[in-house]
Amino acid sequence: MLGDILFALPVWYQLGLIVVLGAIWGSFVAALCSRWPRGENVSDGRSHCDQCHAKLGVSDLVPILSYLWLRGKCRYCAHPIGAAAIFIELASAAIGLVALLTLNPVQALSAAIFGWLLLPLVILDYLRLWLPNRLVLALALAGLLVGPFLTPEVTWLDRACGVILGFLSLEIVRQAFRKLRNTEGMGGGDPKLFAGIGIWLGWQALPMTLLLACIVGFVFIAITYARTKKSALQLPFGSFLGAAAFSTALIG
Numbered sequence: 001m002l003g004d005i006l007f008a009l010p011v012w013y014q015l016g017l018i019v020v021l022g023a024i025w026g027s028f029v030a031a032l033c034s035r036w037p038r039g040e041n042v043s044d045g046r047s048h049c050d051q052c053h054a055k056l057g058v059s060d061l062v063p064i065l066s067y068l069w070l071r072g073k074c075r076y077c078a079h080p081i082g083a084a085a086i087f088i089e090l091a092s093a094a095i096g097l098v099a100l101l102t103l104n105p106v107q108a109l110s111a112a113i114f115g116w117l118l119l120p121l122v123i124l125d126y127l128r129l130w131l132p133n134r135l136v137l138a139l140a141l142a143g144l145l146v147g148p149f150l151t152p153e154v155t156w157l158d159r160a161c162g163v164i165l166g167f168l169s170l171e172i173v174r175q176a177f178r179k180l181r182n183t184e185g186m187g188g189g190d191p192k193l194f195a196g197i198g199i200w201l202g203w204q205a206l207p208m209t210l211l212l213a214c215i216v217g218f219v220f221i222a223i224t225y226a227r228t229k230k231s232a233l234q235l236p237f238g239s240f241l242g243a244a245a246f247s248t249a250l251i252g
Helices: 002-008 011-038 065-069 084-102 105-128 133-150 156-181 189-201 203-228 237-251
Strands: none
Touching: 011 084, 011 105, 065 084, 084 105, 084 237, 105 133, 105 189, 105 237, 133 156, 133 189, 156 189, 156 203, 189 203, 189 237, 203 237
16 A cells, blocks of 8 residues: 555655655754764753754754755854754765665665664764664664565565574674684674664675675775875774665665
């Protein structure tokens, strides 16, 4: 039934709707990634300016448009607002747009949900080297509900194998590195994230996802070295996995 409704909508309406949904979700993700690491609850209290602490009204919180209208400054104290939020909103909108331009409407919405749930994990791991268990669990549970719409050819056995193989493949590497080098080489969240990806895509997609994640990692290392002339000591591999998993979902 959902598929019939989505297919019946005009293409321009589909595009507009998924971009708006993405921007709204991006606004929430921006607040989550800003507040949660500081120990603040994203659902408590109204949004406020970090400089003058003025409470922000509805017109100040329209995703993307408010930032552009206010020229990146607080309406009340004119202090510059960090651009991180608008970049996250744009990225979230782009996730939905790219999914809809690549897949049929049902798969596109499913892929967008997959990408939207990966987005805060990618950001938090990149900024904090942190993959919160609650977000990974939310990704996994959503995979049980939405994953079959994204990858209808993947059986439940394939998904179960994806969980097991996804977790064990990275956990074995993690434990082996710790034994050999007597230090942590990979965070405990990476195997859990890979297992969650396995629920969505099945075990068949894991090799491609891992290969793409390694390629992204090598590019990241090369860019970091070119800019700083130093090798990156800590890598946000969860961020690479998230970007690679969304790409794999799009290319099948």
